[in-house]
Structures are given as structure tokens and as C-alpha cells.
Amino acid sequence: xxxxxxxxxxxxxxxxxxxxxxxxxxxxxxxxxxxxxxxxxxxxxxxxxxxxxxxxxxxxxxxxxxxxxxxxxxxxxxxxxxxxxxxxxxxxxxxxxxxxxxxxxxxxxxxxxxxxxxxxxxxxxxxxxxxxxxxxxxxxxxxxxxxxxxxxxxxxxxxxxxxxxxxxxxxxxxxxxxxxxxxxxxxxxxxxxxxxxxxxxxxxxxxxxxxxxxxxxxxxxxxxxxxxxxxxxxxxxxxxxxxxxxxxxxxxxxxxxxxxxxxxxxxxxxxxxxxxxxxxxxxxxxxxxxxxxxxxxxxxxxxxxxxxxxxxxxxxxxxxxxxxxxxxxxxxxxxxxxxxxxxxxxxxxxxxxxxxxxxxxxxxxxxxxxxxxxxxxxxxx
Ligand SMILES: Cc1ncc(COP(=O)(O)O)c(C=O)c1O
Numbered sequence: 001x002x003x004x005x006x007x008x009x010x011x012x013x014x015x016x017x018x019x020x021x022x023x024x025x026x027x028x029x030x031x032x033x034x035x036x037x038x039x040x041x042x043x044x045x046x047x048x049x050x051x052x053x054x055x056x057x058x059x060x061x062x063x064x065x066x067x068x069x070x071x072x073x074x075x076x077x078x079x080x081x082x083x084x085x086x087x088x089x090x091x092x093x094x095x096x097x098x099x100x101x102x103x104x105x106x107x108x109x110x111x112x113x114x115x116x117x118x119x120x121x122x123x124x125x126x127x128x129x130x131x132x133x134x135x136x137x138x139x140x141x142x143x144x145x146x147x148x149x150x151x152x153x154x155x156x157x158x159x160x161x162x163x164x165x166x167x168x169x170x171x172x173x174x175x176x177x178x179x180x181x182x183x184x185x186x187x188x189x190x191x192x193x194x195x196x197x198x199x200x201x202x203x204x205x206x207x208x209x210x211x212x213x214x215x216x217x218x219x220x221x222x223x224x225x226x227x228x229x230x231x232x233x234x235x236x237x238x239x240x241x242x243x244x245x246x247x248x249x250x251x252x253x254x255x256x257x258x259x260x261x262x263x264x265x266x267x268x269x270x271x272x273x274x275x276x277x278x279x280x281x282x283x284x285x286x287x288x289x290x291x292x293x294x295x296x297x298x299x300x301x302x303x304x305x306x307x308x309x310x311x312x313x314x315x316x317x318x319x320x321x322x323x324x325x326x327x328x329x330x331x332x333x334x335x336x337x338x339x340x341x342x343x344x345x346x347x348x349x350x351x352x353x354x355x356x357x358x359x360x361x362x363x364x365x366x367x368x369x370x371x372x373x374x375x376x377x378x379x380x381x
Contacts, residue, residue: 007129014122015347019331023341029373032331032343034170034316036364040234041282047274048238051267058266062258064092064242065269071276072242080215082225088247091254092269094261095239096200096228099253100164101127102260103224103243106252107194108133108161114196115155115163117147119171119348119355121198124164136160139352142318143309145174152187162194163187165213168201171348171360172318173311175205185216194249197225200241203232203283204290205313214245221246224253229272231315232279232286234364240264240272290315293363293370300374301361308361315364318345326356334359340373 003009019032030037039045063069069086076082084090093099100123108114110132116124118137128135136155138148165184167176176184188195195213202210214223228241241264243253294311301308301319308319319342321330327344334340343362346355363370 011126015343019341019343022332022335026335026339026341028335028339028341029369029376030341031361031363031365031370031373032341034343034362034364035230035236036234036315037369038234038366043278044233044235044271044275048268048271051270051274056266056270060092060263060266060269062263063087063254064090064263065266065273067273068092068269068276071273072244075276075279076244080210080212082212082215082244084244085247089244089250091243091250091257092264093241093243093257094264095230096198096226096241097123097239098257098261099226099228099241099243100124100196100198101130102253102256103196103226104128104133104164105131105256107196107224107249111159112161113155113157113159115152115160115193117165117169118350118352119345120350121166121170122347124198125350134159135350137350137352139349139354140169140172140174141352142172142354142358145169145172147180147183149183149187156191156193160191160193162196164196164198166198167213168199168205168210168311168313170201170314171316171343171345173309173314173316175208175210175312177208178211181211181213181216185213185219188222189218193222195219195223197223199225199227200231201314202227203286204315206287206291206294207312210313221248224249229275231364232283233275238268238272240268290363293365293367296367297361297363297370297374300370301377304374304377316360316362318358318360321357321359327359328356331359334377338376338379340376 023030069090073084073086104127113134138151197213214225224245230236298308306319308317311317331344343360345358349355
């Protein structure tokens with residue numbers, strides 16, 4: 001038989017799948033997995049049931065259900081004063097993941113280069129590689145996680161086409177400051193780069209409000225903002241995402257999207273359109289719930305001798321592994337001796353080896369789950 005595409009066969013099993021398998025085999029509490037162990041509100045599920053009962057059940061417009069695009073345009077105008085034309089500047093996708101892939105394919109040609117901060121979310125690398133795009137990583141050095149501007153300048157060459165920015169940032173929990181975003185905006189303009197902004201945790205910032213890069217002066221024309229509702233509504237399996245930006249950029253992204261998935265499940269789009277007007281009251285409760293979880297886990301881990309880093313956003317936090325251990329050996333030890341799984345970080349890096357000293361805990365878990373995990377880590381199995 002002829003060999004298959006080496007890019008695809010080279011991917012192997014993701015670290016998330018491996019850890020989940022190991023955690024399940026050991027009967028461990030899984031704080032490695034990056035999604036909630038609870039479901040979003042009943043009233044949103046009811047909206048989905050209503051939408052399934054009433055339809056429509058045929059293909060949605062490929063750009064997305066009109067009511068959802070209009071709802072998103074209204075929502076973003078009120079939230080960040082971002083003005084978007086729902087007819088041409090908002091594209092509904094199957095989760096942020098599809099938006100990321102379609103955007104990379106639409107904006108970059110094979111052989112071109114994409115700047116990216118590491119640790120990096122794994123789908124950026126996979127999407128870029130599948131399309132023959134080179135990822136150029138800029139390490140955010142732990143624990144300060146500041147941007148290395150000299151490295152950014154050094155990496156920027158004639159083939160550099162775009163920067164991908166995840167803000168708030170998985171896995172570090174960093175929220176890029178206004179000053180950093182302003183400098184990134186100037187950098188993008190100076191080097192004529194597009195910026196792909198993955199903002200799936202936009203509603204999960206703790207001390208500071210989220211600032212979309214697209215809202216900064218001079219950026220609207222060069223930014224594609226990607227987000228999704230999975231994390232925010234604790235309904236990750238619904239996979240409702242979107243890409244927003246100027247028509248000139250959304251148009252080719254739509255053209256790619258129409259040949260990959262064409263559209264997302266129509267009734268779920270209607271359910272989300274009907275959810276959006278109620279987000280204003282939902283979001284403060286949502287954030288308050290995560291404040292509690294974050295502080296509870298930090299306090300618990302600190303009392304056990306861990307040195308967790310306080311995240312400014314997302315539902316992840318990083319902790320250093322003890323001297324003499326690696327991320328992989330320590331996470332395996334935790335699974336086997338404490339029956340708690342945390343995610344080793346080395347696979348989030350292309351260049352730096354600092355991930356070998358870091359593990360990620362996810363606190364998108366019920367308080368009982370977090371309490372049980374801390375109890376087990378304390379040795380009270
Ligand atoms: C940074 C980041 N981007 C994108 C995604 C994927 O989002 P979705 O489930 O909407 O495809 C995730 C999911 O974990 C994520 O952490």
C-alpha cells in the first residue's frame with residue numbers, strides 16, 4: 001500500500017487523549033481535560049429543545065443563521081463598541097476550531113509564516129502544518145510571560161504573513177495588557193501582518209475586562225476575531241463558533257468554510273440567537289462562579305506546597321513541578337499515587353523546554369470535584 005499523508009500520520013494521539021485514557025484507567029479525577037464537568041443552564045437547553053421542535057431543520061445559510069449573525073452584531077456592538085455588518089462580516093463555524101483552520105487556510109498560502117506565542121494551543125500547529133504554513137514560535141517566558149519583542153522582530157521576515165494571538169491565553173491564563181495589545185497593534189501595522197485573534201475565553205477574565213485587539217485604532221481591517229460559546233455556556237459539545245472581521249477577510253474564509261462544513265446545526269444556531277439577549281444577566285454569575293473555583297484551587301494547591309500561578313483569565317492555572325521531576329513524570333506520579341490528573345505542558349512548546357517544568361490544572365469543575373481532587377492530593381484517598 002502507498003504511504004499516507006505523513007503530516008496526518010505524524011500527528012499521533014493528542015496529549016489530552018493520552019492523559020484522559022491514563023486518568024480513566026487509574027480512576028483518577030481529571031483536572032487535565034479542558035472542559036467543564038457540569039452542563040450549562042437548563043434554560044438554554046430548553047431554547048434548543050424549542051428550536052428542534054419548531055425548526056428549521058434544513059441547511060442554514062452557509063454564513064450562519066441570519067438571526068444569529070444579527071444577534072452577534074448587536075451583542076458585540078454593545079459589549080465592545082465593535083461595529084460589524086451581520087451580512088458580510090460575521091461567519092458562523094463549527095466551533096472556534098473550524099474558524100481557526102479556515103482562517104489559516106484563507107489568509108496564508110503554503111510556505112508562508114505565522115507568528116505564534118508559545119505555549120501554544122495545539123490546533124494552531126496542526127492547522128498550519130496541514131496547510132504547509134510554518135509556525136514561528138515566540139516563547140512567553142515563565143513566570144512573567146512577557147513578550148520578547150526582539151525575538152518578534154528577528155522572526156519577522158518577508159514570508160511572515162500573520163500573527164495568531166490567543167487572548168485570554170490557554171494554557172497560561174495570561175490576559176494581554178492594554179499596553180501589550182497597543183504594542184502588538186503597532187507591530188502588526190509596521191510589518192503589515194494580519195492578526196488572527198482567538199478569543200474563546202473572552203468572557204473569562206478576572207481582574208481586568210477583555211479588550212479585543214480589533215477594537216484598537218488601525219486594527220479593524222487586519223484582524224479576524226474568532227470566538228465560540230462552548231466555554232461561556234458550559235456547552236462545549238455544541239461547537240458553536242464564529243469568525244468576525246472585515247468583509248475582505250471574511251469572504252475568503254467563508255469560501256473555505258463552505259467546502260469544509262458548509263454550516264453548523266441549524267437549530268443550535270437558533271437556540272444561541274435566542275440566548276444572546278440574556279447573556280447580560282448570565283455573564284456576571286458565570287464569572288463569579290469561576291472566581292470562586294480559581295481561588296479555591298489556588299488556595300488548596302498552595303496549602304499543599306504547590307506554587308500555582310494566579311491566572312488573569314481562562315479556567316486554567318499553571319504550577320511548577322518539584323525539583324528533579326519532569327512534567328510527564330510528575331503528572332504520571334499524580335495519576336498513580338494521588339489519582340488526580342494534571343496536564344504536562346511540554347507538548348505546548350515547539351522551541352523552549354520550560355514546559356518540562358510545568359503542569360496545567362483545569363478548574364472548570366464542580367466544587368465537589370475540586371474538593372475531592374485537593375483531598376486526594378493531600379493524601380486522603
Ligand atoms: C485556545 C482555544 N482555542 C480554541 C478552542 C476550540 O474551541 P471550540 O471548542 O469552540 O472549537 C479551544 C478549546 O479548548 C481553546 O482552548
